[in-house]
Amino acid sequence: xxxxxxxxxxxxxxxxxxxxxxxxxxxxxxxxxxxxxxxxxxxxxxxxxxxxxxxxxxxxxxxxxxxxxxxxxxxxxxxxxxxxxxxxxxxxxxxxxxxxxxxxxxxxxxxxxxxxxxxxxxxxxxxxxxxxxxxxxxxxxxxxxxxxxxxxxxxxxxxxxxxxxxxxxxxxxxxxxxxxxxxxxxxxxxxxxxxxxxxxxxxxxxxxxxxxxxxxxxxxxxxxxxxxxxxxxxxxxxxxxxxxxx
Numbered sequence: 151x152x153x154x155x156x157x158x159x160x161x162x163x164x165x166x167x168x169x170x171x172x173x174x175x176x177x178x179x180x181x182x183x184x185x186x187x188x189x190x191x192x193x194x195x196x197x198x199x200x201x202x203x204x205x206x207x208x209x210x211x212x213x214x215x216x217x218x219x220x221x222x223x224x225x226x227x228x229x230x231x232x233x234x235x236x237x238x239x240x241x242x243x244x245x246x247x248x249x250x251x252x253x254x255x256x257x258x259x260x261x262x263x264x265x266x267x268x269x270x271x272x273x274x275x276x277x278x279x280x281x282x283x284x285x286x287x288x289x290x291x292x293x294x295x296x297x298x299x300x301x302x303x304x305x306x307x308x309x310x311x312x313x314x315x316x317x318x319x320x321x322x323x324x325x326x327x328x329x330x331x332x333x334x335x336x337x338x339x340x341x342x343x344x345x346x347x348x349x350x351x352x353x354x355x356x357x358x359x360x361x362x363x364x365x366x367x368x369x370x371x372x373x374x375x376x377x378x379x380x381x382x383x384x385x386x387x388x389x390x391x392x393x394x395x396x
Contacts, residue, residue: 155205155235155384156363161375164335165343168206169327169363170384172198175237176313177321178386185244187315188261189224193241194313195258195291196229198326200239201384203295204231206328207272215271220289222263223249236387256315262289268298292326299330306331306340308347310370312354323357327366346370 155170176194179185185193196216204214210233218227225242249257264286272280282302287293292311299307311326329343350356350370361369364378 151360151362153384154363154381155201156367156381157205157379158364158367158371158376159379160371161377162339164332164339165329165371165374166332167327167329167367167371167376168202169325169366170198170201170205170235171323171325171357171363172201172237172384173321173324173357175201175384175386176324178388179239180319180321182386182388183241183244185241186246186248187319188246188249188256188258189241189244190315190319190321191256191313192224192258192261192291193227193229193239193244194321194324195311195326196227197237197239197386198311198313198324199291199295199309199328200229200231201235201237202326202328203270204233204237205235205384207233207274209233209274212275213273215269215273217269217271218262218266218286218289218291218294219269220263220266220286222259222261222289223247224261224263227262232387234382235384237384238386238388258291259289262286262291264289268294270298270302295328306335308343310347310353312352312357314354314358323354325357325363325366326353327363327370329370342373343371346372346374 223246229239251257295309314323
């Protein structure tokens with residue numbers, strides 16, 4: 151399955167959604183940075199979030215940078231996306247020992263750490279970039295992205311990110327989604343979204359089943375009249391220089 155980003159909106163105008171499949175992107179990052187599984191999962195989640203958030207800005211030639219600074223052994227992580235959702239990234243300590251919550255389940259939160267910050271730098275091609283920083287909630291990244299939107303942009307948001315790493319340490323599936331409520335959305339819409347997310351289950355399970363971004367959104371937003379606005383390919387776009395990433 152090729153990496154692609156899908157944007158959609160419910161026809162009632164109350165819900166905006168984006169999903170992306172990033173298996174190739176995250177595998178490319180793994181190869182470049184020689185990450186071991188826990189770092190692969192963490193960097194992959196951040197790259198996936200950056201891809202969606204960069205595309206959501208809808209600013210030609212704009213970019214977005216996500217920077218995680220946690221207390222865990224991974225150290226600092228960066229992901230940069232252009233306006234189309236093409237990304238690149240870096241992790242300070244790519245070869246930390248594998249951390250697991252349970253057999254086969256990587257502990258990204260412990261690897262990132264909770265004592266730290268998430269900084270979002272939006273370059274909207276104006277004189278100064280917009281910079282927002284929040285304290286980390288869990289270090290699991292998706293929850294931290296959700297908290298960022300709530301605190302810094304006051305947008306009710308659901309974010310899910312998933313990276314599956316095989317026994318040979320290669321990336322078998324990666325991707326995620328961001329769902330946001332638009333102004334005027336009634337309370338029953340919130341309840342419906344929450345029920346859909348719960349019924350769909352973990353995004354990693356959807357990705358493992360081979361779902362593309364459109365099917366992921368149709369599954370999570372089951373019962374909504376969904377209009378697909380755009381589908382486009384995304385890729386890991388490397389500047390071939392660590393200094394250019396930082």
